[in-house]
Amino acid sequence: MPRTALRICPLCEATCGLTLTIDGGAVTGARGDRDDVFSKGFICPKGAAFGQLDADPDRLRTPLVRRDGRLREATWEEAYDAIAAAVPALVREYGAQSVGVVLGNPNVHTMAGALYPPLLLKALGTRNLFTASTLDQMPKHVSSGLLFGDPFAIPVPDLDRTDFLLLLGANPVESNGSLCTAPDFPGRLKALRARGGTLVVVDPRRTRTATLADRHLAPRPGGDALLLAALAHTLLAEKLAAPGELEEWTEGLGELAAALGSFTPEAVAPACDLPADEIRTLARELAAAPTAAVYGRIGSCTVEYGTPASWLVDVLNILTGNLDRPGGALFPLPAAGPRPRPAGPGKGFAVGRWHSRVSGHPEVKSELPTAALAEEIETPGEGRIRALIAIASNPVLSAPDGDRLDRALAGLDFMVSVDPYLNETSRHAHVVLPPPPPSQSAHHDFAFNGFAIRNQVRFTRAAVPLEAGRLDECEIHARLVLAVSGMHGSAGPEAVDELAIQGALARETADPHSPLHGEDPARLAGLLTGDSGPERRLDLMLRLGPYGDRFGAATEGERSGELSLERLLAHPHGIDLGPLQPRLPGVLKTRSGRIELLPDPIGAELPRLRTALAERPTALVLVGRRHLRSNNSWLHNVPALTGGSNRCTLQVHPQDAGRLGLTDGGRARITADGGSLEVPVEVTDSVRTGVVSLPHGWGHDRAGARLAVASAAPGVNVNQLLDGTRLDRLSGTAVLNGFPVELTPLP
Numbered sequence: 111m112p113r114t115a116l117r118i119c120p121l122c123e124a125t126c127g128l129t130l131t132i133d134g135g136a137v138t139g140a141r142g143d144r145d146d147v148f149s150k151g152f153i154c155p156k157g158a159a160f161g162q163l164d165a166d167p168d169r170l171r172t173p174l175v176r177r178d179g180r181l182r183e184a185t186w187e188e189a190y191d192a193i194a195a196a197v198p199a200l201v202r203e204y205g206a207q208s209v210g211v212v213l214g215n216p217n218v219h220t221m222a223g224a225l226y227p228p229l230l231l232k233a234l235g236t237r238n239l240f241t242a243s244t245l246d247q248m249p250k251h252v253s254s255g256l257l258f259g260d261p262f263a264i265p266v267p268d269l270d271r272t273d274f275l276l277l278l279g280a281n282p283v284e285s286n287g288s289l290c291t292a293p294d295f296p297g298r299l300k301a302l303r304a305r306g307g308t309l310v311v312v313d314p315r316r317t318r319t320a321t322l323a324d325r326h327l328a329p330r331p332g333g334d335a336l337l338l339a340a341l342a343h344t345l346l347a348e349k350l351a352a353p354g355e356l357e358e359w360t361e362g363l364g365e366l367a368a369a370l371g372s373f374t375p376e377a378v379a380p381a382c383d384l385p386a387d388e389i390r391t392l393a394r395e396l397a398a399a400p401t402a403a404v405y406g407r408i409g410s411c412t413v414e415y416g417t418p419a420s421w422l423v424d425v426l427n428i429l430t431g432n433l434d435r436p437g438g439a440l441f442p443l444p445a446a447g448p449r450p451r452p453a454g455p456g457k458g459f460a461v462g463r464w465h466s467r468v469s470g471h472p473e474v475k476s477e478l479p480t481a482a483l484a485e486e487i488e489t490p491g492e493g494r495i496r497a498l499i500a501i502a503s504n505p506v507l508s509a510p511d512g513d514r515l516d517r518a519l520a521g522l523d524f525m526v527s528v529d530p531y532l533n534e535t536s537r538h539a540h541v542v543l544p545p546p547p548p549s550q551s552a553h554h555d556f557a558f559n560g561f562a563i564r565n566q567v568r569f570t571r572a573a574v575p576l577e578a579g580r581l582d583e584c585e586i587h588a589r590l591v592l593a594v595s596g597m598h599g600s601a602g603p604e605a606v607d608e609l610a611i612q613g614a615l616a617r618e619t620a621d622p623h624s625p626l627h628g629e630d631p632a633r634l635a636g637l638l639t640g641d642s643g644p645e646r647r648l649d650l651m652l653r654l655g656p657y658g659d660r661f662g663a664a665t666e667g668e669r670s671g672e673l674s675l676e677r678l679l680a681h682p683h684g685i686d687l688g689p690l691q692p693r694l695p696g697v698l699k700t701r702s703g704r705i706e707l708l709p710d711p712i713g714a715e716l717p718r719l720r721t722a723l724a725e726r727p728t729a730l731v732l733v734g735r736r737h738l739r740s741n742n743s744w745l746h747n748v749p750a751l752t753g754g755s756n757r758c759t760l761q762v763h764p765q766d767a768g769r770l771g772l773t774d775g776g777r778a779r780i781t782a783d784g785g786s787l788e789v790p791v792e793v794t795d796s797v798r799t800g801v802v803s804l805p806h807g808w809g810h811d812r813a814g815a816r817l818a819v820a821s822a823a824p825g826v827n828v829n830q831l832l833d834g835t836r837l838d839r840l841s842g843t844a845v846l847n848g849f850p851v852e853l854t855p856l857p
Contacts, residue, residue: 111133112131112132112133112138113131113132113133114129114130114131114132115129115130115132115573115574116128116129116130116143116570116573116682116683117130117160117548117549117553117570117573118553118554118555118568118569118570119153119156119157119160120216120219120220120548120553121156121157121160121163121219121741121745122154122156122285122286122287122741123285123286123287123288123289123290123291123558123561124149124152124154124286124287124291124292124293124294124295125148125149125291125293125555125558125559125562125568126142126143126146126148126149126152126153126154126157126293127142127143127145127146127148127149127568127683127684128140128141128142128143128153128157128160129141129142129143130160130161130549130573132549132573132574135574135575135577136161136164136165136574137160137161137164137165137549137573137574138161139161140153140157140158140159140160140161141153141158142157143683145683146293146568146683146684147566147568147683147684147685147686148293148562148564148566148568148684148686149293149294150293150294152293152294152297154286154738155738155739155750155751156738156739156741156745156751158750159739159748159750159751160548160549162748162749162750162751163547163548163745163748164547164548164549165547166547166747166748167818168531168532168747168816168817168818168819169530169531169544169547170529170530170531170532170542170544171544171577171579171580172184172185172544172579173185173186173188173189173541173542173543173544174189174532174539174541174542174544175188175189175192175540175541176539176540176541181532181537181539181542186581186589189541189542189543190589190590190592190593190598191598192540192541193526193541193590193593193594193598194593194594194596194598194599196497196523196524196540197209197234197497197499197524197526197593197594198594198595198596200496200497200523200524201234201235201594204494204496205492205493206234206235206236206237207236207237207238207467207493207495208236208493208494208495208496208497209234209236209238209495209496209497209498209499209594210236210238210239210240210483210486210487210495210497210498210499211227211230211231211234211236211238211239211240211498211499211500211501212240212241212480212483212498212499212500212501212503212505213227213239213240213241213242213501213502213503214241214242214500214501214502214503214504214505214508215242215246215502215503215508215741215742215744216502216744217241217501217502217503218556218557218558220502220545220551220553220583221551221552221553221554221556221583221584221644221648222545222551222583222584222586222587222644223501223502223587224556224557225556225584225587225610225644225647226584226587226588226590226591226606227501227587229591229606229609229610230499230587230590230591230594233591233594233595234499234594234595237464237473237476237478238478238486238495239476239477239478240477240478240479240480240482240483240505241477241480242480242503242508243475243477243843244474244477244478244479244480244481244841244842244843244844245412245480245508245509245843245844245846246288246408246411246412246843247288247289247407247408247411248411248416248474248475248477248838248841248842248843249411249416249417249419249420249838249840249841249843250264250289250411250420251264251474251475251841252417252420252461252474252475252840252841253417253418253420253421253423253424253712254420254424255459255461255475256421256459256706256709256711256712257421257424257700257705257706257707257709258697258698258699258700258705259456259457259458259459259698259699259700259701259706260456260459260697260698260699261459261475262560263441263697263698263699264289264441264560264561265424265427265433265434265439265440265441266289266290266291266405266439266440266441266442266561266562266563266690267290267403267404267405267438267439267563268401268403268436268437268438268439268440268563268689268690269290269292269295269298269299269302269403269563270298270301270563270564270689271401271436271437271689272302272307272401272402272403272437272438273306273307273308273399273400273401273402273437274307274308274310274395274396274399274400274401274402274403275299275302275307275308275309275310275402275403275405276310276312276392276396276402276403276404276405276426277309277310277311277312277313277319277323277405277406277407278312278313278334278337278338278404278405278406278407278409278410278419278423279312279313279334279406279407279408279409279410279411279413279847280311280313280319280405280406280407280408280409280410281313281315281317281318281319281320281409281735281736282295282296282299282319282407283295283296283299283317283318283319283322283738284317284318284319284736284737284738285407285408285736286738288407288408289407289561290405290407290561290563291555291558291559291561291562291563292562292563296318296322298563299319299322300322303322303324308324308325308395308399309322309323309324309325310323310324310325310326310327310392310395311323311325311326311327312326312327312328312329312334312337313326313327313328313409314328314329314330314331314733314797314798314801315328315733315735315761315796315797315798315801315803316328316795316796316797317735317736317796318738327384327388327392328798329382329383329384330381330382330383330727330731330800330801331409331413331731331733331801331847331848332413332414332415332731332847332848332849333378333381333382333383333722333848334406334409334410334413334415334419335410335413335415335418335419335422335719335722336373336378336381336382336415336719336722336723337378337382337384337389338404338406338419338422338423338425338426339370339373339378339418339422339719340373340374340375340377340378340379340382340389340393341389341392341393341396341422341426342366342370342373342393342422342425342426342429343367343370343371343373343374343375344375344389344390344393344394345393345396345397345426345429345430346366346367346370346429347367347374348393348394350393350394350397351397351429351430352397352429352430352431353428353429353430353431354431355431356428356431356433356434356694356705359694359695359698359704359705360428360704360705360707361702361704361705361706361707362705362706362707362708362709363707365707365708366425366707366708369708369713369716370716372720372723373720373723374386375387375389375390375393377723378723380726381722381723381724381725381726383800396426396430397430399430400437401432401435401436401437401438402427402430402432402437402438403427403432403437403438403439404423404424404426404427404432404439405423405439406419406420406423408734408847409733409734409847410423411838411843412734412838412843412844412845412846412847413838413845413847413848414722414836414838414845414848415715415719415722415838416838416841416843416845417712417715417838417839417840417841417843418712418715418716418719418840421712424439425707427439428705428707433694434692434693434694434697435692436689436690436691436692440690440691440692440693441690441693441694441697442559442560442561442562442563442565442690443565443656443687443690443691443693444556444559444560444562444565444567444655444656445559445565445566445567445652445655445656445657445658445673445685445687446554446556446559446567446648446651446652446655447559447560447651447655447656448654448655448656449624449654449655449656449658450656450693450696450697451623451696452623452696453695453696453698453703454703455700455701455702455703456698456699456700456701456703457699457701458699458700458701459699459700461473461474461475461711461840461841462474466478466479466482466486467486467489467491467493467494468482468485468486468489469482469485471837471842472842474840474841474842477842478842479837479842479843479844480505480508480509480844481509481510481511481834481837481842481844482834482842483495483505483509483515483518484509484511484514484515484517484518484834487518487519487521487522488514488517488518488521495522496522496523496524497522497523497524497525497526498519498522498524498525498526499525499526499528499590499594500525500526500527500528500529500535500536500539501527501528501529501587502528502529503527503529503535504529504533504534504535504536504742504743504744505535506519506533506534506535506812506827507533507534507535507743507807507808507809507810507827507829508742508743508806508807508829509829509834509844510784510829510832510833510834510836510844510846511784511785511829511830511832511833511834512534512809512827512829512830513785513830514833514834516534516538516812519535519538520538522538524540525538525539525540525541526539526540526541526542526543526590527539527541527542527543528542528543528544528545528586528587528590529542529543529544529545530544530545530547531744531747531815531816531817532814532815532816532817533743533810533815533817534743534809534810534812534815537812537814537815543586543590545583545586546576546577546580546581546582546583547574549572549573549574550572550573550574550575550576550577550580550582551572551582551583552569552570552571552572552644552645553569553570554567554568554569554570554648555568563690564686564687564688564689564690565686565687565688565689565690566684566685566686566687567652567657567673567678567684567685567687568678568683568684568685569648569675569678569679569684570682582642584603584642584643584644585603588603588604588606588607588643589603591606592605592606603643604643606643607642607643607644607646607647608635608643610647611635611638611643611646611647611650612631612635614650614651614654615631615634615635615650616631618631618654619631619634625660625663626654626660626661626663629661629663634661637661638650638653638675639674639675639676640675645675648675649674649675649676652673652674652675652678653673653674655673657672657673657687658672658673658674659672659673659674673685711840712840715839715840718839727850729850729851729852730766730800730801730802730850730851730852730853731800731801731802731848731849731850731851732780732782732801732802732803732804732828732831732847732848732849732850732851733797733801733802733803733847733848734803734804734805734806734828734846734847735761735803735804735805736805737755737756737805738755738756739751739752739754739755739756740756740805740807741807742806742807743806743807743808743809743810744807746807746808746810746817746819746820746823746825747817747818747819747820748819749819752819752823757792757823757825758789758790758804758805758808758823758824758825758826759789759790759791759792759804760778760780760789760790760791760792760802760803760804760853761792761793761794761796761797761802761803761804762778762791762792762793762794762797762802762853763793763794763795763797763798763799763800763801764793764794764795765799766799766800766802766853767791767793770853770854770855771855772791772793772853772855773791773793773855774791774792774793775790775791775792776790776791776855776856777789777790777791777855777856777857778791778853778854778855778856779853779854779856780802780804780831780851780852780853781831781851781852781853781854782831782832782849782850782851782852783831783832783833783835783836783849784829784830784831784832784833784834785830785831785833786831787826787827787828787830787831788826788856789804789826802851802853804826804828805825805828806828806829806846808824808825808826808827808828809824809825809826809827809828809830810824810825811824828846829844829846831849831851832844832845832846832849836849
């Protein structure tokens with residue numbers, strides 16, 4: 111008899127609530143949960159295809175261990191025995207830095223990916239951490255760290271209350287949003303216009319988001335920082351800046367006008383290929399709007415000046431008085447996040463506390479550039495990475511120069527992949543640990559609630575019991591921690607969670623600002639509820655968080671929430687915690703305790719940005735694009751999400767196609783720093799002249815991968831056009847957009 115169960119969708123950042131139909135242990139249907147406090151029934155094609163993803167026959171069901179050069183099915187004990195024998199021995203012989211860890215984008219879509227990698231890194235003691243952040247949003251972390259002292263203090267646009275929204279390099283109608291968690295982003299943009307608001311989209315492509323806009327500006331790619339600087343210059347030069355109450359908490363306002371003095375609309379216009387009058391008009395409209403928010407995403411991050419562009423987004427929000435203001439850009443307060451501390455100076459934020467071994471790339475947020483991973487494996491010498499642990503990561507497709515990385519991975523002494531598929535990266539592993547399908551895992555969005563446009567909290571337990579022979583995803587990670595730390599066989603996975611709980615409670619009870627100061631950690635641990643270690647850890651985070659019951663120690667003013675796991679389980683569709691509220695100055699952790707509007711690293715980068723004013727690129731430049739039915743490289747094996755617009759084609763404007771002799775449906779060779787690719791051509795005026803577009807995440811044609819659907823239409827790996835040398839200097843983020851290419855027609 112079919113039944114229904116709730117599940118938060120883990121397939122993109124919108125985090126929509128789903129109602130799954132389950133028959134005989136299989137998911138046979140998925141629809142939006144109309145009672146979900148956040149998504150209210152919205153669903154996209156990815157969520158609707160949940161059942162196909164869950165039942166994908168190519169998903170691995172047992173561990174794989176390499177024997178005699180081939181990956182063969184093995185038991186879980188055999189898999190962890192192999193890890194426990196190899197990794198600690200390599201650390202003893204070559205040191206902790208001989209092990210690298212790579213974390214992919216899907217980590218932030220699972221509970222296990224949020225709870226265990228920090229424990230794994232601590233157990234290993236390595237500084238060789240590479241994540242998807244340096245292929246995506248790291249510029250925003252750096253700019254927030256420099257401005258506010260906390261790289262996770264990222265303000266999000268108040269979509270439901272703003273009067274004016276300026277989007278740069280973002281296509282949320284197809285991506286469903288990024289660093290801005292908002293179910294039904296398209297509906298919210300339509301509602302903005304319906305209430306009389308204004309939507310302006312800046313993008314070199316006429317995306318589905320741009321078609322909803324009141325105005326679409328199509329600049330030359332890579333010029334986002336110049337355009338934003340000109341907008342800020344105009345606000346200051348025309349005395350339109352009105353930070354209001356923010357001025358009390360901001361330093362550097364006086365110096366900003368001089369720092370941006372060169373970036374007049376007239377100076378910027380040729381480099382951006384936008385009229386100066388249009389730039390000036392946009393600045394005036396931004397200043398005149400009752401409330402406004404500026405939001406930039408991957409198109410403005412994965413470019414040469416990604417960090418200055420990310421910084422200028424918030425400079426504009428500050429200059430117009432819209433930061434930390436309803437209708438502007440506000441800081442979320444997630445239920446499982448840290449409790450707000452008293453306002454005052456903090457430790458601040460810095461980069462370069464250590465550097466990569468080969469090229470000397472500075473550490474950023476404890477990470478090194480993923481673009482540097484191959485050289486850290488290949489280059490001989492002390493500290494060379496000899497073992498790699500890749501968790502939900504496919505850098506052969508997502509990082510620059512996948513061919514080089516492919517060769518480097520083949521030369522590792524040992525590699526572990528935690529991945530449900532044998533893909534382009536995991537095929538090199540010596541051990542593959544496959545997590546169960548998402549229907550068999552519990553879910554809470556630790557990461558994305560920190561970027562949500564409304565404070566809320568939701569948790570769903572596994573909709574389907576674990577199949578025989580499978581391990582829960584959290585147990586897989588916990589056992590991995592034990593295996594690399596030399597504790598395999600001497601402790602069970604529950605010990606990892608209990609150690610995490612003990613450590614968190616020890617810190618909390620030692621904190622003089624905590625209402626639990628001086629309490630007995632063991633007694634508090636005994637009060638936690640939950641059916642598993644991960645649930646107990648979630649209960650602890652909820653209790654200690656901003657809405658938590660503090661184990662009964664909350665003040666009267668704090669007890670309105672009294673949040674705990676038990677209370678959350680009583681609300682299966684989630685608990686609405688209200689709209690975002692102003693949080694300054696409490697969110698600030700800079701050394702000054704103020705917003706540091708012109709931090710030294712940014713100031714030092716502005717002279718280099720000024721040189722871009724004189725650049726007039728004559729070559730074609732390439733940008734990526736999003737598909738509603740895709741998410742990077744990890745949904746191309748789901749039949750329901752293939753075809754239609756979700757194709758790996760090179761989009762070229764008709765004028766450029768005519769000039770170069772390209773035809774729609776024909777083929778072309780595209781060449782850049784890292785090599786050449788042969789691609790099918792799609793002639794369309796949805797890209798502006800001088801720009802071509804090729805989507806990210808394709809290239810499923812490598813021998814040894816087991817992705818039947820994806821390999822039938824493999825596409826090409828756009829990142830193979832890059833050699834990894836183009837980086838945003840302040841964040842180490844790979845330049846994946848706005849780089850020059852050459853096109854040649856093929857017969």
